[in-house]
Amino acid sequence: MSVLNGKKILLGISGGIAAYKTASLVRLFIKAGAHVQVIMTPASKDFITPLTLSTLSKNPVYSSFYNQDDENEKWNNHVELALWADLMIIAPATANTVSKMANGTCDNLLIAAYLSAKCPVYFAPAMDLDMYKHPSTLANFTFLKQFGNTIIPAESGELASGLSGEGRMAEPEHIVAFITDDLNSKLPLKGKKILITAGPTYEAIDPVRFIGNHSSGKMGFDIASSAANLGASVILISGPTNCTVSNPLIHVIPVVSAEEMYLACHQFYADVDAVVAAAAVADYRPKHVAQQKIKKAATNFVIELEKTKDILASLGLLKKNQFLIGFALETENEIENAKLKIQKKNLDLIVLNSLQDEGAGFGKATNKVTFIDKFFHIESMELKSKEAVAADILNKIMMHFGMQR
Template structure:
């Protein structure tokens, strides 16, 4: 591999000893590793250990400024190609998610523009705590790569999920980050996410259970891989990933207008949103009271966004749809591919445990006109990267065909 500058942040947990093995592995591969340790981390492993392995001074204090010509944490962040935090304790994860910078590890994280890779390690119940999971989700939404901990006996005596991933596993992810980082540079990608909302009266509306997690994961992964990303999002509780151009909408018509406005300027459209398919023909201008009896609502169809894209897209543009189905998943998805002239559809079964709306994992199948490619159950971040890998391959092939045709006409 090409030599990279890697920051290795070490948190205060018993798993810090594994970070020494990771440091050694990265140095043997020719990387320049700069270790930063929290004060608690130094209680488990002495800084001298990491200094001997990395052949660089270990930074433990925000007040240690060896070079008066630069600010240490800014200079280290500017040189970094990747920032790895392993082990990431619950305390460190909470600080990172909430922008707290009270030591060298967290202060450097706030200024660092390189990809952030986080490897949690803690007690099984601590890892499963809603606060920890919410903080990890915030970090994922911002583009951080989280390596799930392994399961097995823990230092605290419990057995379960919470063990720091093995150094070899973390190294594999690091290699993948360097291999894929910026592989989508030069591509403009439009992603739709979340539900749309159609109002019945000033307080009631029709919508669906989409949380936007899948679309936001795709947008975050695409930015990390160097793409220029426009995210058209319906109402969600998610924070837009850093680096995207966010266009917030409410109704299906608003989403279609935003998509068609951006369409001439993008190479790829990924329709991960769940637009509402129907709306009231007329919206009541006042709250409908229970005393008024049951309202008589006439329904009309909302715009079909991907059908509108089909009629306006260029030959070299790649368009991907999504299909959440209750039955006949592949058949319904393939019908959508044909009717809307899509390159492929990402389909999943509604109601399957661990898949669909609101989950952090998904179980999907890529459906083409003439083939299918099922994926195993995996995190939505991993699904996002698989979708982008597929998009990259298809778009490259389409670009070659268009270029050949243009060359033939010249």
């Protein structure tokens, strides 16, 4: 999954011949899963039509402060456009537009939106080689970088003047790759490895029957997706579930039984920075597993059970620098039981669920949790989607590592 997936991109287009390439640029952003809103300078419409860009972006294209052809003239709010965006990209950024950006010359809608932007801004210069290397242009580049803007370096090649050299706007594919690489390098959990367990375990009775539970795995999978979207490399050890992931940073290890999950956790534990044990692991398993399907015969049937290995407690014993998070699903004395679990299993944080809370528990899209840390600080959260709860859990991990989203 691209880091651009779901991002709201405000694409500013100024009046240079390279504007014709922005049709491809819009398509690449859309293909990466981004939402694109285009602002054009009046001059840029001589090189590519607003209709083309509106069709590709599936949004209206703005180029003036109000809709001049509308009988009921409507102001195009540059502040709303700027605040809507997660990213602003100005491509092509002509020498004229770069100068206006650097000096705050606000004479068109694009510059007004730029001056109102609170999001990261990228600009891709496009001009002739002498203009690109002129001291005034270089000074403007320096100003913009000091403002926190990021330059996408121009490329060398044949220019509109007929000369050949540096000044061509980077190709659309290169612009997308540059922004993607830059965003990935700045993700807060870049370089961190997180182990996550999810789903139920099935403990075999015979070849066709098992002891299990109602866990869907959704909570663990949402935590994995949230961690990967923040740049972490994720090892997701999952019991049987219908949940899926698409992010290449998530390595899924399918298991069935508690014993298989125990072995998988211990295989990877030494190399991870954090563990989120969200799986609903069976506490007991049949002591003897029948090799053939058990036939219905006697009125009463007894299965002798034995305890499974306590995965979380075993990880707590081996803990060195790992940040260890467990889950607790309780039906009574929730807080006290969760505190005991923190102590017995050497946890840093526990995520407490109560079946007493409406909207929480197995098989639901929502969850209501209480965070309790190893110092017994308690933080009760409201009912949220499991995606939002996953984000809260990742915030706890980032706080532990001194990072911010």
